[in-house]
Amino acid sequence: MSKGIRIEGLKKRYGTGDTAVDALKGVDMQVEPGEVVGLIGPSGSGKSTLLKCLGAVIDPTAGRMVLGNEVIYDNGWKVRDLRALRRDKIGFVFQAPYLIPFLDVTDNVALIPMLAHASNKEARSKALELLAALDVQHRAKAMPSQLSGGEQQRVAIARGLVNRPPVILADEPTAPLDSERAMGVIRILNEMARKFETAIIVVTHDEKIIPTFKRIYHIRDGVTHEEAGEGKGIE
Amino acid sequence: MISLAGRDIHHAWGKFVLTGFGLGLLIGVTLIMAGVYRGLVEDGRALLDNSGADLWVVQKDTLGPYAEPSSLNDDIYRTVLAMPGVDRAANVTYLTMQVRKGEEDVRAMVVGIAPGLPGSAPGWPPYLIAGRQITRGHYEAVADIASGLKLGDRLTIRRNHYAVVGMTRRMVSSGGDPMVFIPLKDAQDAQFLKDNDAIWQSRRRTEANPAFNRPGVPGLLEAVIASQSTNSSVNAILVALKPEQAPDEVAESIRRWKRLTVYTRAQMEDIVVTKLIATSAKQIGMFLVILAIVCAAIVAFIIYTLTMDKIREIAVLKLIGTRNRTIAWMIMQQALALGTIGFVVGKIAATFSAPIFPKYVFLMPQDSIAGFLAMMAICMLASLVAIRMALKVDPAEAIGG
Numbered sequence: 208m209s210k211g212i213r214i215e216g217l218k219k220r221y222g223t224g225d226t227a228v229d230a231l232k233g234v235d236m237q238v239e240p241g242e243v244v245g246l247i248g249p250s251g252s253g254k255s256t257l258l259k260c261l262g263a264v265i266d267p268t269a270g271r272m273v274l275g276n277e278v279i280y281d282n283g284w285k286v287r288d289l290r291a292l293r294r295d296k297i298g299f300v301f302q303a304p305y306l307i308p309f310l311d312v313t314d315n316v317a318l319i320p321m322l323a324h325a326s327n328k329e330a331r332s333k334a335l336e337l338l339a340a341l342d343v344q345h346r347a348k349a350m351p352s353q354l355s356g357g358e359q360q361r362v363a364i365a366r367g368l369v370n371r372p373p374v375i376l377a378d379e380p381t382a383p384l385d386s387e388r389a390m391g392v393i394r395i396l397n398e399m400a401r402k403f404e405t406a407i408i409v410v411t412h413d414e415k416i417i418p419t420f421k422r423i424y425h426i427r428d429g430v431t432h433e434e435a436g437e438g439k440g441i442e
Numbered sequence: 443m444i445s446l447a448g449r450d451i452h453h454a455w456g457k458f459v460l461t462g463f464g465l466g467l468l469i470g471v472t473l474i475m476a477g478v479y480r481g482l483v484e485d486g487r488a489l490l491d492n493s494g495a496d497l498w499v500v501q502k503d504t505l506g507p508y509a510e511p512s513s514l515n516d517d518i519y520r521t522v523l524a525m526p527g528v529d530r531a532a533n534v535t536y537l538t539m540q541v542r543k544g545e546e547d548v549r550a551m552v553v554g555i556a557p558g559l560p561g562s563a564p565g566w567p568p569y570l571i572a573g574r575q576i577t578r579g580h581y582e583a584v585a586d587i588a589s590g591l592k593l594g595d596r597l598t599i600r601r602n603h604y605a606v607v608g609m610t611r612r613m614v615s616s617g618g619d620p621m622v623f624i625p626l627k628d629a630q631d632a633q634f635l636k637d638n639d640a641i642w643q644s645r646r647r648t649e650a651n652p653a654f655n656r657p658g659v660p661g662l663l664e665a666v667i668a669s670q671s672t673n674s675s676v677n678a679i680l681v682a683l684k685p686e687q688a689p690d691e692v693a694e695s696i697r698r699w700k701r702l703t704v705y706t707r708a709q710m711e712d713i714v715v716t717k718l719i720a721t722s723a724k725q726i727g728m729f730l731v732i733l734a735i736v737c738a739a740i741v742a743f744i745i746y747t748l749t750m751d752k753i754r755e756i757a758v759l760k761l762i763g764t765r766n767r768t769i770a771w772m773i774m775q776q777a778l779a780l781g782t783i784g785f786v787v788g789k790i791a792a793t794f795s796a797p798i799f800p801k802y803v804f805l806m807p808q809d810s811i812a813g814f815l816a817m818m819a820i821c822m823l824a825s826l827v828a829i830r831m832a833l834k835v836d837p838a839e840a841i842g843g
């Protein structure tokens with residue numbers, strides 16, 4: 208039985224009748240644990256729509272999605288508690304870090320296990336472990352506004368990883384960063400994927416990082432095409 | 443779990459404290475308004491307590507002597523005194539007027555008290571904070587400290603001068619005016635005294651009336667004029683009962699036998715506290731309603747703005763799996779915190795400013811408790827607008843387009 212995430216024939220239609228838009232027209236995709244794949248495509252091709260379906264914040268109109276061994280969507284059927292699913296099974300990393308400004312770095316990360324009813328102590332020790340893995344533990348007591356852009360992004364990645372979700376969805380994670388920092392983030396994502404056996408999907412426009420993927424899904428007009436990437440620039 | 447609301451407040455405490463401070467001043471005004479109302483009630487009660495009366499005998503079919511004019515002949519008290527159950531009865535006059543002190547004048551309620559042993563007759567000030575009671579039948583006064591008069595001051599009521607020989611505290615009319623006690627005879631004169639021209643004109647009219655001016659009846663004209671120029675009216679008779687007497691029964695027998703209107707303490711309280719200040723109470727009630735609405739609007743607006751500023755964070759919180767109720771509780775807690783800061787500031791402001799007000803402001807602890815609970819309810823309601831908005835935030839917004 209395969210882990211990671213798998214979607215088959217995923218469709219999404221916005222609206223109804225004359226104004227209906229078919230944003231996804233049957234997407235197939237499979238990402239294994241430990242793998243980092245790129246998702247690229249022109250504007251309006253359906254990248255964000257796909258990410259939202261994968262992130263369980265909008266429901267696909269048709270198709271199947273399996274996360275680990277759990278069926279999430281199956282042609283109109285869906286699991287009951289999508290909120291808990293997002294909390295426990297999916298990590299998010301955004302273009303902007305979107306840290307909670309009134310929590311310090313540790314609690315920004317620890318909040319996720321806390322929401323899943325871990326004790327404060329346990330949650331913070333998990334958070335510190337991740338912060339150490341991402342090399343920002345020295346900023347653990349700082350507020351998000353006191354961090355550099357790169358540090359913020361690493362904290363955001365730590366937050367995405369702290370519950371050890373089987374899947375991480377990253378939406379343009381390198382857009383605000385210069386190429387050196389962008390490569391740094393990609394290196395970290397690859398390391399984390401290997402270390403925590405996580406399937407990572409990176410939506411990007413960023414020409415600098417596209418050559419780093421071993422596998423790329425190209426999306427055009429709501430349909431995906433798989434391509435082999437160059438897979439270079441990361442050891 | 444950490445307190446999201448607490449962390450947010452801690453992070454933006456400046457904004458919270460400033461808003462709480464502004465809200466606090468408004469709450470302070472609200473508490474003072476309630477205190478003004480309680481002060482009115484308390485002034486009314488003090489007036490009744492200090493009179494030392496169990497029953498008030500007044501002109502038939504009037505709500506006298508405090509709420510309506512009332513006039514009785516000053517010899518009726520003797521017959522009241524003879525009624526069973528009556529221990530002491532004394533005439534009294536009340537007249538609210540300007541009392542001159544040197545160049546200034548103060549508004550005061552001039553109380554005419556019947557001669558007798560000090561303290562034994564109802565109507566006398568029950569205790570003094572300085573000086574002594576009135577001992578002479580004329581031209582001595584006992585004044586309340588709130589009048590600004592001091593022991594030894596001389597004051598002028600109508601044409602007569604009085605020396606202040608004693609001071610009282612919290613002896614006020616139901617309108618909050620300080621009392622000045624003077625001997626009954628002087629007070630009757632002050633109330634009914636005519637000026638010289640008026641006396642002369644009245645004399646002329648009587649002389650011109652053939653019914654009074656009869657050459658065949660010597661002495662008639664003089665007798666009529668004498669009866670016209672003395673005045674023998676008082677406003678009420680204050681009655682103290684013998685111990686263990688039921689006020690209602692004694693009141694009923696005076697009503698039946700003397701054909702007068704009699705009020706017991708409970709009835710008088712209803713007149714003074716309920717009827718006399720009813721309009722003021724409604725006025726204050728209106729203010730309280732308006733202030734409550736303004737408080738609600740401020741809290742709603744501030745919490746709404748604070749939540750608006752956090753839309754992104756709320757979308758992220760929802761995306762990473764925060765329950766709706768956790769988010770709603772966070773917002774409501776902030777509203778409650780704002781209300782609490784405001785209440786503390788308001789309570790302190792009210793407590794320190796109450797004594798500065800010219801009339802009695804009585805801050806009752808139960809009003810504060812009720813005010814606090816009302817504030818919490820207002821904050822909860824006011825936060826609903828922001829909560830509604832926060833619950834509508836789509837977690838997909840965190841992912842963006």
Ligand SMILES: Nc1ncnc2c1ncn2[C@@H]1O[C@H](COP(=O)(O)OP(=O)(O)OP(=O)(O)O)[C@@H](O)[C@H]1O
Binds near residue numbers: 230248255257843
């Ligand atoms: N909520 C919506 N309602 C209706 N149509 C929508 C909605 N969201 C997206 N669409 C449409 O679906 C299509 C795919 O949109 P999507 O946002 O997924 O594109 P994208 O690949 O993320 O583009 P970009 O690179 O510009 O962000 C577009 O034609 C868009 O207009």
Ligand SMILES: [Mg+2]
Binds near residue numbers: 256842
């Ligand atoms: Mg997009």
